[in-house]
Amino acid sequence: MHERKEPDAVKEKASAARAKTSPLGEDIDLGQYLSSSTETPYFDDLALLPGEQREQMQQSGMALGEHVSRSGTIIQVDHSIIHSSVRQDGVEVMGINRALSMYSWLSRYLWRAVPVDSDKYTAHVELHQNNGYFIHALPNARVTWPVQACLYLAKSELAQNVHNIIIAEEGSELHVITGCTTAPGQESGLHLGISEIYIKPRAKLTFTMIHRWTQGVAVRPRTGIIVEDDGVFLDNYVIMGPAHSVQTNSVARCIGKGAITRFSSVVVAPRGSSMDVGSQVFLDAEGSRTEIISRVVSTGGHVTSRGYIAGNAPKVKGHMECNGLILSREGFIHAVPELKSILADVELSHEASVGKIAEEEIEYLMARGLSRDEAVAVIVRGFLHVDIEGLPSRLTAELQRAIETSGKDFM
Numbered sequence: 001m002h003e004r005k006e007p008d009a010v011k012e013k014a015s016a017a018r019a020k021t022s023p024l025g026e027d028i029d030l031g032q033y034l035s036s037s038t039e040t041p042y043f044d045d046l047a048l049l050p051g052e053q054r055e056q057m058q059q060s061g062m063a064l065g066e067h068v069s070r071s072g073t074i075i076q077v078d079h080s081i082i083h084s085s086v087r088q089d090g091v092e093v094m095g096i097n098r099a100l101s102m103y104s105w106l107s108r109y110l111w112r113a114v115p116v117d118s119d120k121y122t123a124h125v126e127l128h129q130n131n132g133y134f135i136h137a138l139p140n141a142r143v144t145w146p147v148q149a150c151l152y153l154a155k156s157e158l159a160q161n162v163h164n165i166i167i168a169e170e171g172s173e174l175h176v177i178t179g180c181t182t183a184p185g186q187e188s189g190l191h192l193g194i195s196e197i198y199i200k201p202r203a204k205l206t207f208t209m210i211h212r213w214t215q216g217v218a219v220r221p222r223t224g225i226i227v228e229d230d231g232v233f234l235d236n237y238v239i240m241g242p243a244h245s246v247q248t249n250s251v252a253r254c255i256g257k258g259a260i261t262r263f264s265s266v267v268v269a270p271r272g273s274s275m276d277v278g279s280q281v282f283l284d285a286e287g288s289r290t291e292i293i294s295r296v297v298s299t300g301g302h303v304t305s306r307g308y309i310a311g312n313a314p315k316v317k318g319h320m321e322c323n324g325l326i327l328s329r330e331g332f333i334h335a336v337p338e339l340k341s342i343l344a345d346v347e348l349s350h351e352a353s354v355g356k357i358a359e360e361e362i363e364y365l366m367a368r369g370l371s372r373d374e375a376v377a378v379i380v381r382g383f384l385h386v387d388i389e390g391l392p393s394r395l396t397a398e399l400q401r402a403i404e405t406s407g408k409d410f411m
Contacts, residue, residue: 005382010110010111010116010126010396011126011127013117013123013225014116014117014122014123014126014127015123015127016117016123017116017117017118017119017120017122017123018106018120018123018124018127019069019120019331020117020118020119020123020372021039021119021120022119022120022220022247023116023250024122024247024249024276024304024306025220025245025246025247025274025276025304026140026218026245026247026274028121028190028218028220028245029147029396030120030124030159030190031119031163031327032157032290033157033158033159033188033189033190034155034157034158034159035128035159035187036079037078037079037080037155038078038155039079039080040077040078040080040082040154041082042080042081042082042083043075043082043083044083046064046073046075046083047064049064049230052184053077053154053183054261056152056181056182056183056184057075057150057152057179057181057211057331059181060064060150060179060180060181060207060211060212061065061148061177061178061179061210062075062148062150062177062179063077063148065092069145069146070087070091070145070147070148070150071086071087071088071091071143071144071145071146072085072086072087072091072135072147072149073085073093073147073148073149074087074093074094074095074133074135074147074148074149074150074345075149075150075152076095076131076132076133076149076150076151076152076162077152077154078130078153078154078155078158078160079130079131079160079231080289080410081094081095081098081131081133081150086170087145088143088144088145090137090138090141090142090172091135091136091137091138091141091143091147091174092134092135092138092375093116093133093135093136093147093149094133094134095131095133095134095135095164096131096132096134096163097131097132097135098134098166099134099165102310105222105288106134106165106336106351108192109165109167110163110165110196110198111126111196112196112198112224112226113196113197113198113221113224113225113251113253114194114195114196114223114224114251116278118222119222121191121192121220121222122194122222124159124161124192125161125162125163125192125194125222126163128159128257129160129161129162129163130161130162131162131163132162132163132164132165132193132194132273133149133151133164133165134160134161134164134165134166135147135149135164135165135167135174135176136166136167136169136301137167137169137172137173137174137203137205138142138172139169139170139171139172139200140169140170140171140172141169141172141174142172142173143172143173143174143175144234145175146175146176146177146206146208147174147175147176147177147278148176148177148178148179148199149164149176149177149178149179150178150180150181151178151179151180151181151193152180152181152182152183153181153182153183153186153189153191153217154182154183155189156186156187156188157187157188157189157190158190159189159190159192160189160190160191160192160193161192162191162192162193162194163194163196164178164193164194164195164196165195165196165197165198166195166196166197166198166201166205166207167198167200167233168198168199168203168204168205168231169178169200169203169237170200170201170202170203171200171201171202171203172202172203172389173203173204173205173237174203174205174206175205175206175207175208176205176207176208177205177208177210177359178207178208178209178210178258179210179212179314180193180209180210180211180212180213180219181211181212181213182212182213182217184213184214185214185321186213186214186216186217187216188216188217188298189217189218190217190218190219190220191213191217191218191219192220192221192222192353193219193220193221193223194221194222194223195221195222195223196223196224196226197223197224197225198225198226199226199227199231199232199233199259200228200231201228201229201230201231201256202229202230202231203228203231203232204231204232204233204234205232205233205234206234206236207233207234207235207236208235208236208238209221209235209236209237209238210238210239211237211238211243211246212239212240212241213237213239213241213242213243213244213246214241214242214243215242215243215244215267215273216244217244218243218244218245218246218302219243219245219246219247219248220247220248221248221250222248223248223250223383224250224251224253225250225251225252225253225261226252226253226254226255227252227253227254227256227259227261227288228255228256228259229256229257229258229259229285229397230256230257230258230259231256231259232259232260232261233252233259233260233261233262234260234261234262234264235250235252235262235263235264235279236264237263237264237265237266237267237277238265238266239265239266239267239268239275239277239303240266240267240268241268241270242270242272242273242301243274243275244272244273244274245274245275246273246274246275246276246277247275247276247277248276248277248278249276249278249279249306250263250278250279250280250281251279251280251281251282252279252281252282252290252302253281253282254281254282254283254284254285254288254289254290254316255284255285256285256288256354257285257286257287257288258285258286258287258288259288259289260288260289260290260358261281261290261291262291262292262293263281263290263291263292263293263294264277264293264294264296265277265279265293265295265296265319266295266384267294267295267296267297267303267305268297268299268384269296269297269298269299269300269301269302269303269331270299270300270301271299271300271301271328271330272300272301273300273302273303274301274302275302275303275304276303276304276306277294277303277304277305277306278294278304278305278306278307278308279292279306279307279308280306280307280308280309280310281308281309281310281318282310282312283309283310283311283312283313283316283317283318283346284312284313285313285316286313286314286315286316287313287314287315287316288313288314288316289317289334290309290317290318290319291318291319291320292307292309292318292319292320292321292322293320293321294320294321294322294323295323295324295325295383295384296322296323296324296325296333296335297324297325297326297327297380297383297384298324298325298327298328298333299327299328299331300328300330300331301331301332302331302332302333303324303332303334303335304333304334304336305322305333305334305335306322306336306337306338307320307322307323307336307337307338307350308337308338308339308340309338309339309340309348310339310340310341311339311340311341311342311343311346311347311348311352312342313343313347314342314343314346315345315346316346316347317346317347317348318339318347318349319347319348319349319350320337320339320350320351321351321352322335322336322337322350322351322352322353323335323351323352323353323383324353324354324355325354325355325356325357325380326354326356326382327356327357327376327380333354334354335352335353335354336354337350337352340394357376357379357380361375361379362375362376362379365378365379
């Protein structure tokens with residue numbers, strides 16, 4: 001375990017990086033957003049949440065009924081943790097500020113997986129943090145149902161700066177569903193989310209992130225993952241609906257022998273959206289493996305889809321697929337697959353494609369009784385099919401409706 005640098009040193013690095021822009025995506029002026037919000041009341045009973053908030057949270061993957069199949073729940077609205085609960089032994093779920101006050105050892109995990117001086121967004125979170133969540137699976141725990149976390153942006157023009165830490169201790173198994181969303185009609189807002197994820201030897205984590213924003217929101221997640229011996233990390237990312245600007249490029253480091261990572265993403269980009277999404281994996285230990293699978297549909301939005309695999313150790317394997325489908329003349333997709341190896345005993349491969357629906361495919365389905373709109377919807381549904389583990393049926397249905405609407409809008 002590496003000791004964390006002294007807090008003053010971390011602050012100094014963050015201060016030095018305040019103007020360091022990311023080479024990816026649109027540069028965001030942090031000064032145009034509000035830094036403070038009023039305290040939101042705590043809810044022991046989620047049934048008492050305002051109806052509008054409940055609806056938005058449920059559409060981003062949250063299960064809020066009285067008898068839900070969840071091992072734990074944590075919800076943050078703007079800067080306030082409004083609910084935190086656990087239903088199973090072997091897992092801890094709480095706000096990161098509370099966790100840091102309870103556990104002195106936890107500070108050693110801060111800024112290990114994501115460098116504080118990566119860019120001005122990471123620096124801003126260190127200097128202006130507004131809570132976040134801590135999820136901890138204890139050694140050898142088998143957490144039966146998923147743990148769910150929601151980060152909700154309610155106040156217009158607010159910057160929400162969160163720092164999240166997930167630790168799956170040795171031999172544990174955990175599934176986390178995190179939904180990030182906003183109040184309906186949100187005119188402007190900023191979400192900066194630092195997530196550091198640690199997979200200990202022989203642990204397994206399935207992490208499903210669902211983004212559901214509005215047209216005026218800018219989003220800058222920064223996610224780092226460290227996977228030790230025989231650890232498994234499965235990442236599912238879903239974003240549908242408009243957003244002003246989204247830029248995320250998760251970085252996973254397989255530092256243990258036999259470590260495994262798999263990234264699956266489904267991106268639907270409507271008109272007016274700008275999205276730069278991707279994953280990087282560094283295979284730094286013998287026998288480690290990864291797979292990056294992305295499916296992107298543009299119905300008028302601009303998307304850059306990135307994938308990067310570096311083979312830095314013997315007998316590692318990596319494969320990526322970056323496939324895009326354009327359903328509008330205004331649509332734009334740029335697929336950027338990259339492979340890098342410094343050794344001979346490495347297997348890395350990639351596939352990339354961007355295009356439109358072939359007319360003969362539509363005609364084939366129409367000849368079997370489907371309308372043109374139905375044919376387009378069927379093709380798009382098939383194209384976007386990726387094994388997304390653990391999604392609630394409500395979200396799956398919502399995703400299918402969004403896909404069908406996209407096909408109709410194109411026609």
